[in-house]
Amino acid sequence: MTHGTRLSVTCVFVSLGAMLGQNTAYQPDPGWRAPAAAAFKPNPLAKRPEAAAGGKKLFLRNCTECHGNDGSGIMKKHAADLQLPVVQEQSDGALFWKITNGNPDRGMPSFSKLPELQRWQLVLFLRSLH
Amino acid sequence: MKLIGRILLFALFIARADSPAQESPYFVTYGHHLEEPGNLEIATSTTMGVPRSGQKFYLAPYMELEYGVTGRWTSELYLEGQSTAGDSAVFTGWRLENRFRPLKREHRINPVLYLEYEGINEASRIQKEIVGNAPGFGEPNSELSQTHAHELETKLILSSDVHNWNLAENFIVEKNLSAEEGFEFGYALGVNRPLGTLASAANCRFCRENFSAGLELYGGLGSTNGFGFHNTAHYVAPVIAWQISDNASLRFSSAIGLTHESNPVLLRFGYSYEIRGFGAKLTRLFGSNP
Numbered sequence: 001m002t003h004g005t006r007l008s009v010t011c012v013f014v015s016l017g018a019m020l021g022q023n024t025a026y027q028p029d030p031g032w033r034a035p036a037a038a039a040f041k042p043n044p045l046a047k048r049p050e051a052a053a054g055g056k057k058l059f060l061r062n063c064t065e066c067h068g069n070d071g072s073g074i075m076k077k078h079a080a081d082l083q084l085p086v087v088q089e090q091s092d093g094a095l096f097w098k099i100t101n102g103n104p105d106r107g108m109p110s111f112s113k114l115p116e117l118q119r120w121q122l123v124l125f126l127r128s129l130h
Numbered sequence: 131m132k133l134i135g136r137i138l139l140f141a142l143f144i145a146r147a148d149s150p151a152q153e154s155p156y157f158v159t160y161g162h163h164l165e166e167p168g169n170l171e172i173a174t175s176t177t178m179g180v181p182r183s184g185q186k187f188y189l190a191p192y193m194e195l196e197y198g199v200t201g202r203w204t205s206e207l208y209l210e211g212q213s214t215a216g217d218s219a220v221f222t223g224w225r226l227e228n229r230f231r232p233l234k235r236e237h238r239i240n241p242v243l244y245l246e247y248e249g250i251n252e253a254s255r256i257q258k259e260i261v262g263n264a265p266g267f268g269e270p271n272s273e274l275s276q277t278h279a280h281e282l283e284t285k286l287i288l289s290s291d292v293h294n295w296n297l298a299e300n301f302i303v304e305k306n307l308s309a310e311e312g313f314e315f316g317y318a319l320g321v322n323r324p325l326g327t328l329a330s331a332a333n334c335r336f337c338r339e340n341f342s343a344g345l346e347l348y349g350g351l352g353s354t355n356g357f358g359f360h361n362t363a364h365y366v367a368p369v370i371a372w373q374i375s376d377n378a379s380l381r382f383s384s385a386i387g388l389t390h391e392s393n394p395v396l397l398r399f400g401y402s403y404e405i406r407g408f409g410a411k412l413t414r415l416f417g418s419n420p
Contacts, residue, residue, distance in 0.1 A: 101236050109166045
């Protein structure tokens, strides 16, 4: 595939994503980083993959308004595309910290009102999105 | 006609909206969890006072419209009324409250600043906060509703999430701008936790995860004219909340009066319904892009 063809294919995908309202152009906030201690926390449900089903229910309740049913992020809401490597490469602890604290100045609310295990269930489900 | 059409369309629009309520079971105490930005919560609650002998039973319903202005600022409008047995039913006024979270992240203790203006009259009985000395329940509504009170209320809310427990402490200062009463003080403490901490895969109504329970303790602390517990009302109240569906919840509390100046029992009921993305939908419907 030539450079030109690759560029065209990329443009087509980006345009298609934009038409479908997906946020393929998502750029993470560089100032929104989990502290090292939080990022290294392991998921206590890692050995219970069946808990991801509950995570899906929580995701559909709490997250789809901005992130969409498939987690691809709604462009109008400037929400993260959760399928992107830039999100999926983050540790479980980092995702847990982000769900807990939110980023209120960029529109992401804190979900600390959910019990701790339910936030870990959400992390477990997020892993199935990529 | 066009406006009515738009309002009807909007009513249909919000009727199909689906979002989580995640309602705290507290009636009086505030925690640090604010309304999500752009969401509107409509709640209707009632305070029922079971009186001592010689006093009359009363019912004080109120409606709340709570809107998440930003991730760190929630604004709320209250409309309230009161009906006393063998007396009359009166509109007792309105309140506009604002809560601000000064800190961006979750901390061990999360402070929230609360500021409320109240345009109420002396017949108000909703008892969303207990401050100063205990109110008298003797005079008829016709007299009480003629005495207007413009009050400014501030609270320092401190709240912590420890594992699955929420602990909240509220310190209240209120000033009646219409009378020489000095500054009145009060407090509210609350603790609650969900009954189930793991979400089940099924969409169930009666799962433990849909219930949370706790305890509130609140009361007055006198005023600058006489600080302390003398002649003040205090209550201890078990509370329970049930998330009936993704967007609706019910709350119930049965407060027990701890002093002679308190009502022996205060029963509270609440129903709330949350509309997600209300602000954006309203903006879209009335013309401009959000």
